[in-house]
Amino acid sequence: MTDKVNISTVEEGVADMGKALSSRLKGLRSEAGFTLDALSKRAGVSKGMLVEIEKGTANPSIGTLCKIAAAFGISVADIVSAAPASPVRVVSESDIPILWNGAGGGTARLLAGTSGPDMIELWRWIMKPGEAYESQAHPSGTMELFHVEKGELSLTIGAAAFVVPKGHSAIARTDVAHHYANAGKGELVFTMSVAELHRSR
Known part of the structure; x- marks a missing residue:
């Protein structure tokens, strides 16, 4: 059976995320007192991209969201409202954001995250x-x-390449350029946790 992508559903999800990011970025910038120029310089993100995000017409990459979050001293989860505002917060399935869409229909979803930095x-x-x-x-x-x-994860950390088969786990230090890939013929499914703990350094 071939997996099919519901294009209209994906487009609706992207539009909803665009609206949420627009509102969130405007609010964060207002609270911090940053102009677009100041935030652009601080985050290393072009002013044009920031304008498009605030207009709700951009679909920023995970990397761009990471830079913006770092500029405010918060986490990506704070920006997309996946971080808890109380001791316990249950995130419903409909509120879990998709932050990456692959050309073939793949997705990356931020299931949950703590507040930053x-x-x-x-x-x-x-x-x-x-x-x-x-x-x-x-x-x-x-x-x-x-x-x-499910499947097999091709993982490259810096110049080193690794293969993580189904049922296996891996731990990697990712303060170097890295990438994940599906070099196989079937679908790849994996969970990933990211830990960025400034106080421990």
């Missing part, structure tokens, strides 16, 4: 054959933990 995130990735995601280096000391539920 010290943060822990839980992700679930689905990659179709041939899909890959490139990531820039995270802050010094950042660790990622992986568990492959």
Whole structure:
């Protein structure tokens, strides 16, 4: 059976995320007293991209969201409202954001995350054959933990390449450029935790 992507559902999800990011970024910028120029310089993100996000017309990459979050001293989960505002917060399935869409229909969903700047995130990735995601280096000391539920994860950390089969787990320091890929013929599904703990450095 071939998996089919519901394009209209994906487009609706992207539009909803765009509106949420627009409102959130405007609020954060107002609270911090940053102009667009100041935030652009602080985050290393073009002013044009920030304008498009605030207009709700941009679909920023995970890397862009990481830079914006770092500029405010918060986590990506804070920006997309996946962080708890009370001792316990249950995130409903409909509120779990999709922050990456692969060309073949794959997705990366931020299941939950703590508030920043010290943060822990839980992700679930689905990659179709041939899909890959490139990531820039995270802050010094950042660790990622992986568990492959289905398929085989091709993981490159810096210049070193690894293969993580179904049922296996891996731990990687990701303060260097890295990428995840599905080089197999079937679907790849894996969960990933990211730990960025400034106080421990």
